[in-house]
Amino acid sequence: MTKAFKALLAAAGLSLLLAQTTPAAEQPLLIDRILAVVGDDVVMLSELRIEATKMKQRLEAKNVSPMPSNSAIQKKAFDTLVMNKLQLAEANRLGIEADEETITRAINAIASNNQLTVPELQQALESEGINFNAFRDSMRDEIIVRSLRNREVTNRIQVTKSEIDSYLERSGGADGRTAVHLYYILVETPDGASPQQREEARKVALAAVERIKGGEDFRKVAQDISSGQNALQGGDLGWIEVNSIPPLFQPYVAKMQKGDIEGPVAAGRGFHILQLQDVRTGGAKIVPQTHARHILIRTNEVTSDEEAQRRLSQLRNRILNGDDFDALARSHSDDKASAIKGGDLGWSTPGNLVPAFEEQMDLLASNEVSQPFKTEFGWHIVQVLGRRQYDATDETRRDQARKAVRDEKAKEALENYLRRLRDEAYIELRLDDLNG
Template sequence: MVITRTSRGHHRASAGRRRVAVGSLLACLLIASAPAASQTPIQELDAIIAVVNDDVVVRSELDTEIDLILPQMQKAGTPPPPRPQLEKQVLDRLILKRLQAQRARDLGIQVEEATLNEALTNIAQRNGLSLEELQATLEAGGIRFADFREDTRSQIVTSRLQNQEVVNKIQITDQEIDRFLERESSRLIEREQVRLQHILIALPENATPAQVQAAEAKAARLVARLRGGEDFAKVAAAESDGRNALQGGDLGWFEMGAVPSLVSELAFTMAEGDISDPLSSPSGYHIIKLNEIKAATPADVVQTNARHILVRTNELVSDDDAKRRLEQLRMRIVGGEDFATLARSNSDDTGSALKGGDLGWVNPGDTVPDFEEAMNALPPNGVSEPFQSPFGWHIVQVIERRNQDKEGEFMRIKAREALQRRKAEEATEEWLRQLRDEAYVEIRLDEDAQQ
């Protein structure tokens, strides 16, 4: 049994243990009260394999998650590791998902059914299927559509949570963009994106010299095996402690400026297929493979002329109040009333309210992600439904769009996007680590295996 705990997590854990104890006692009472001659078969209780703050993860959840992951690994051509290693990897993922779900619940983050249905429809369309065909395909592959639906809901909640807690708080200054372009503009155009694979040999906090030496030696052995021709994805799935191990260590595509700091220099010099030497960081030893390279293809910059109305929340104005007020304003605008007039008298963004809510020409990356996403989804003259950003609640109208073929402006936008992604990747990793460190986590996977 593995337990991690902080003082804050201990209080939550006590509630979790009481909940488990009461559940166990109730099960015993139910069994004891059953007639001895009853022919009703006794169902095996779902084993608890982890306690996460005041919640638990049970064996059936682990099995369901593995059933979802195995087809993904098969599609990616990644052989699964032995079952015990696979269960450990998947349980670690479930614990992080549970912690994020708990945090999202505390913050009141939810996914509307309409949003979930739209996401599922988009997934089906990207695969050239209708929603009904997607369901049939999943079921034929042994995946319950209800499980896939809830997994999609969880991913949307997690994305919203990370945007709220991490991404929307990231600030990129003009000075940072200038420095970035001075250092990396020419190389950014020459090599725009790289696809990386990753293996992590993790070290515990305050690792002993013996633990460091053992991790370094293991990393060196893995590098030798990989350079000797072993499949990176297979080795990653079996040996890596990283979050992407079950995807064969695939980290996906990175803009050059968004490559994690640890390998930002190597990403410019490694050739396709190269395997790095072991790289040391506080979290352990890392092995990187540069899988693919994409050259840049500059394109026109799409600018949006938009205007908005902002309602901020405070002690007197709740989220529901702000949303309801904006819904009423939107109905008046759709009914023919002038957006600019309503913005002047109702918007809490005093800077733009004086101009009828006009934001001028907006470049990609100029606004926070929540605002940009809502704006980009609109056609010209379209008015959004109320949506929330770190500044409050908005409705936005797109007046028109234009393409700007400006190389300098294009480069600044690419630089901003790269810096945003780099900071977001590093900040999210740190945020997840803090979330785990502040939680009470008790792992009982070994006990379940012994039973």
């Protein structure tokens, strides 16, 4: 099995399992035991070892340096196991399932991404000691959890125009920055934290800033104390488009220079620390656009391909002989949304229309009318009315801003949702030392 294949499985949360892939003769004798009772389920020591191995492989696949301690990985793995069990239980209560077709598509995608057939994927997994049915069950759980989060959190997020405008007002970018590379530490406070608890967290965050300013590696400090999702990766958030920076961080990042540290910032879940590692700059975003109009004839049990093609050929001849395209589209096109506008599709950017349509449209000169051609929607003729190079910088910025605001709201909503699940659940710890 290739390193790239292992990395892909690790990224999907389905990496090689240590207890399954290490030859039996090399494995120490382990006595399994219950670490915690989670509702009607339990967390076993064997599960913890497997989850910790998966996490370690994901970190290795990303070449994380320095690597977090085994203790830090195991504690993160334990939290992940508890939350996965709570989410699967909640999904079951709500009747959320993963159908076999969806699971099969996901497995097909993994196979395809590795240039394998599904039987070849199965053979590759089993050659490494991974049971294919266990692999499929892992996929099922991933899909169920994702469906739960989409239904209960993500699909309920709304972003208003005023929120986008407010974000853009704060985003700055006057120095030409297009992207930033950030490191991040979160010193979390519990729900309903007392003033004393918040003060203790603030002191931890202040001490972390002093460690970093004193020359200690930010990533090592993040691995030691951060509660952020990227803690094990040293708090590395990677490259983020300027207009996709989380709104909480945006006003601070806008003023930071490379190497600067900001924080601790008191907000939301606790105290936040940022370091700006690098910046990228660039100019305006210019994209080619085409203005076109079309007439569509759909095929069905009454209208065959031959009939649709014949009717469009007749309409094309009428247009070439002087008939008005606008009037003919209003009278004959089956695309009702554009028909009322004379077939006008407006200005389109590459990728906006289906590939088969764009391919034919791109072959035309201005004002030229195409021969009839077929797409998944039916048969068309199309006329190009004009072409231009368009400055899409503003639209791109607004799209990025909308995504940043939505992602931030979804992240906060998900954190609150998961916290509520955990607060309302019965969890009984059976072992204080998770390093066993």
